[in-house]
Amino acid sequence: MVRRFAAVPPILVGITLVTFLLLHVVPGDPARMYLGEGAQDPGVIAALRHQWGLDRPLPVQYVDYLRNALSGNLGFSIHSGRPVADDLRHYLPATAELSLLSFVIAVVLGIPLGVLSGARVNTATDHASRVGSLLFLSMPSFWFGLIVIYVGYFVLGWLPSPTGRLGMTDTAPPAVTGFFLVDSLLAGDPGAFVRALWYLLPPAFTLALPSLGLVVRMLRGSIVEVLGQDYIRTARSKGAAGWSVLYRHALRNALIPTVTVLGVQFGLLFSGNVLVEAVFSWPGIGAYLVQAITWLDYSAVMGCTLLIAVLFVAVNVLVDLSYAALDPRVTYG
Amino acid sequence: MADAVRDRPRSDAAAARPAARIGEWWIAAHRLRRNTLSVAGLGILVLWAVIAVAAPAVAPHDPVAVDVTARLRPPGAGHPFGTDFYGRDILSRIVYGARYDLVIGIVAVGIAAGGGTPFGVVAGYYRGYLDDAIMRVCDVLLAFPSLVLALALGAALGPGLWKAVVAVAITSIAGYARLARGSTLVGREETYVEAARAQGASDVRILARYVLPNIVSPIVVRATIGMGFSVLLAASLSFVGLGAQPPTPEWGAMINEGRNQLVTGVWWISTFPGLAIMSVVLGFNLLGDGIRDVLDPRGATRI
Numbered sequence: 001m002v003r004r005f006a007a008v009p010p011i012l013v014g015i016t017l018v019t020f021l022l023l024h025v026v027p028g029d030p031a032r033m034y035l036g037e038g039a040q041d042p043g044v045i046a047a048l049r050h051q052w053g054l055d056r057p058l059p060v061q062y063v064d065y066l067r068n069a070l071s072g073n074l075g076f077s078i079h080s081g082r083p084v085a086d087d088l089r090h091y092l093p094a095t096a097e098l099s100l101l102s103f104v105i106a107v108v109l110g111i112p113l114g115v116l117s118g119a120r121v122n123t124a125t126d127h128a129s130r131v132g133s134l135l136f137l138s139m140p141s142f143w144f145g146l147i148v149i150y151v152g153y154f155v156l157g158w159l160p161s162p163t164g165r166l167g168m169t170d171t172a173p174p175a176v177t178g179f180f181l182v183d184s185l186l187a188g189d190p191g192a193f194v195r196a197l198w199y200l201l202p203p204a205f206t207l208a209l210p211s212l213g214l215v216v217r218m219l220r221g222s223i224v225e226v227l228g229q230d231y232i233r234t235a236r237s238k239g240a241a242g243w244s245v246l247y248r249h250a251l252r253n254a255l256i257p258t259v260t261v262l263g264v265q266f267g268l269l270f271s272g273n274v275l276v277e278a279v280f281s282w283p284g285i286g287a288y289l290v291q292a293i294t295w296l297d298y299s300a301v302m303g304c305t306l307l308i309a310v311l312f313v314a315v316n317v318l319v320d321l322s323y324a325a326l327d328p329r330v331t332y333g
Numbered sequence: 334m335a336d337a338v339r340d341r342p343r344s345d346a347a348a349a350r351p352a353a354r355i356g357e358w359w360i361a362a363h364r365l366r367r368n369t370l371s372v373a374g375l376g377i378l379v380l381w382a383v384i385a386v387a388a389p390a391v392a393p394h395d396p397v398a399v400d401v402t403a404r405l406r407p408p409g410a411g412h413p414f415g416t417d418f419y420g421r422d423i424l425s426r427i428v429y430g431a432r433y434d435l436v437i438g439i440v441a442v443g444i445a446a447g448g449g450t451p452f453g454v455v456a457g458y459y460r461g462y463l464d465d466a467i468m469r470v471c472d473v474l475l476a477f478p479s480l481v482l483a484l485a486l487g488a489a490l491g492p493g494l495w496k497a498v499v500a501v502a503i504t505s506i507a508g509y510a511r512l513a514r515g516s517t518l519v520g521r522e523e524t525y526v527e528a529a530r531a532q533g534a535s536d537v538r539i540l541a542r543y544v545l546p547n548i549v550s551p552i553v554v555r556a557t558i559g560m561g562f563s564v565l566l567a568a569s570l571s572f573v574g575l576g577a578q579p580p581t582p583e584w585g586a587m588i589n590e591g592r593n594q595l596v597t598g599v600w601w602i603s604t605f606p607g608l609a610i611m612s613v614v615l616g617f618n619l620l621g622d623g624i625r626d627v628l629d630p631r632g633a634t635r636i
Contacts, residue, residue, distance in 0.1 A: 007472070010469060010472075011472050011473055011476045014469070014470075014472065014473030014476065015473060015476055015477070017473070018473060018474075018477070019485070022485055022486065022488075022489040023489075025489050025490075026488070026489050134615060134618055134619065135611065135615065137614075137618060138561065138565075138611050138612075138614035138615040138618055139607065139610070139611040139614070140565055140568055140569065140572070140585070140588070140607060140610050140611070142569065142572055142588070143588050143603065143606075143607035143610065143611075144607075146588070146592060146595060146603055146607075147604065147607070149595065150595045150600050154595065154596070154598065267478065268478050270478065271478030271479070271480045271481040272478075272480065274480060274481065274484065275480075275569055275572060275573070278573070279592075289481075289484065290573050292488075293484060293487075293488050293573055293574070293575065294573070294574060296488075298488065298489070301484070301485060301488045302485065304481070305477070305481050305482070305484075305485040308477075308478060308481045309476055309477045309478070309481065309482075312476065312477070312478050313476050
């Protein structure tokens with residue numbers, strides 16, 4: 001357990017080193033870019049570089065960067081005109097809400113489908129769920145999001161407009177947690193809750209599909225393997241009913257590898273978000289990152305990268321801990 | 334081929350029994366052939382490869398020729414997949430796009446596997462500080478979700494198809510290094526490695542002849558599935574404008590080009606390239622599954 005935690009700080013330092021170095025290999029001098037094409041007075045550029053500390057040795061600049069990052073200062077965003085850290089704080093709840101819901105969708109649909117597929121190997125159900133899950137893993141999610149919007153909204157008119165968390169004329173519930181689903185209930189407004197959920201579902205579903213495919217594939221494989229074990233035969237020979245063998249004996253053991261995969265998937269949802277958010281105009285970290293990329297807003301790009309990587313590491317540590325709770329054989333020395 | 338690769342460390346003995354080797358070969362090929370889905374995957378990829386090579390013969394039009402009189406034509410006679418905003422034929426662009434997307438997948442994985450494997454082998458064989466140093470770098474690279482690292486690298490390198498390929502390759506390099514290291518750790522303890530060392534074989538000879546052949550199969554499995562993933566990742570970079578630049582008929586960039594036309598009911602510009610990406614990635618995934626089943630020792634009992 002201790003060793004698991006001890007590995008984290010060097011990784012976090014490594015992450016900041018990567019984002020720092022990437023900030024410094026970007027094409028173009030930030031001072032020159034800030035001043036624009038017209039101002040090419042070398043004196044002014046040098047002064048600005050000095051003012052920003054760009055003329056000091058890289059290691060010194062890195063220590064500064066690290067100190068700033070630790071105190072929550074990630075630089076200034078050119079395209080929003082605000083500190084990057086403020087932007088991230090502002091956009092994080094929308095991303096977290098979307099990630100959580102899509103994770104729930106992947107789990108709630110994926111586990112029964114995987115069990116069904118594994119318990120009925122080589123039936124039509126199995127084949128359909130295998131092919132389906134492979135297709136989900138093979139398509140670009142940003143493309144599927146566009147198809148969902150086109151067919152669901154433009155052609156059929158069944159789905160909400162791709163305008164983000166709510167329609168143009170809707171007002172957001174009073175902010176408490178930043179999660180519209182929670183805030184609307186806290187405000188005692190079930191209508192707002194339904195509306196928020198309605199806007200959440202298309203992007204959440206789009207985001208859930210690759211994870212869903214992975215869960216089905218993993219769980220199917222584990223179930224098939226576990227059902228071939230001796231203790232399953234023992235349970236059957238003692239007269240346990242089919243469903244009881246499946247759920248009480250097989251599923252618990254088969255779930256262990258799937259939980260690991262789910263953990264990694266949960267961390268990845270924050271990055272899978274990026275393009276899906278951009279497609280659905282979802283006002284989260286992902287859409288912010290894509291905007292920052294098109295604006296060549298490097299501080300914002302690296303700020304997002306840093307935040308997402310740190311979240312990813314944190315989630316992975318949590319998953320390892322929960323893994324130990326689920327399987328008593330796992331210990332961390 | 335798969336089993337032949339796995340058995341190479343024992344090749345001195347195996348050479349004495351060619352019949353047995355041919356037998357295993359046959360079983361491996363047979364097992365892969367019995368796997369209908371994998372054969373389908375291979376078929377998809379072969380079809381795309383043929384299309385890519387024969388693009389000038391297959392494509393009905395020039396993929397970059399602008400024709401303002403034929404803008405935004407829906408799929409129909411003359412343009413089976415329709416035309417885009419500049420009157421370019423979508424089918425022809427997809428046909429030529431195969432040249433980019435297939436090569437992107439292969440080159441990105443080639444760089445990643447070719448770059449990562451030696452580091453992993455050296456780390457696993459020599460252990461010590463070198464191992465620690467290489468693995469710490471891998472830990473950091475693996476701490477980033479691959480899409481985000483690829484986007485950050487792509488943003489830092491600037492737009493461009495080959496820059497995007499490099500960005501995609503860097504994101505997966507650590508995975509290969511770690512995989513190669515794990516297999517090397519097992520391989521270096523084998524009796525035949527000890528025997529070779531006792532006979533005075535140099536490190537280079539031991540690595541090349543006894544260790545490397547054993548780690549080929551896991552790398553091949555990972556690389557096959559990795560090619561599909563690299564195609565997706567590179568398409569994602571193109572979709573946000575970092576990868577292929579117009580008028581390059583790269584599929585991810587084409588989806589991006591059609592994105593703003595969807596509002597006006599023009600669905601064909603984005604839809605068809607997406608299907609093309611999906612079929613290629615599906616092909617790699619199906620084939621990778623099949624190769625894993627054949628190479629995985631546990632799979633041997635399932636025949």
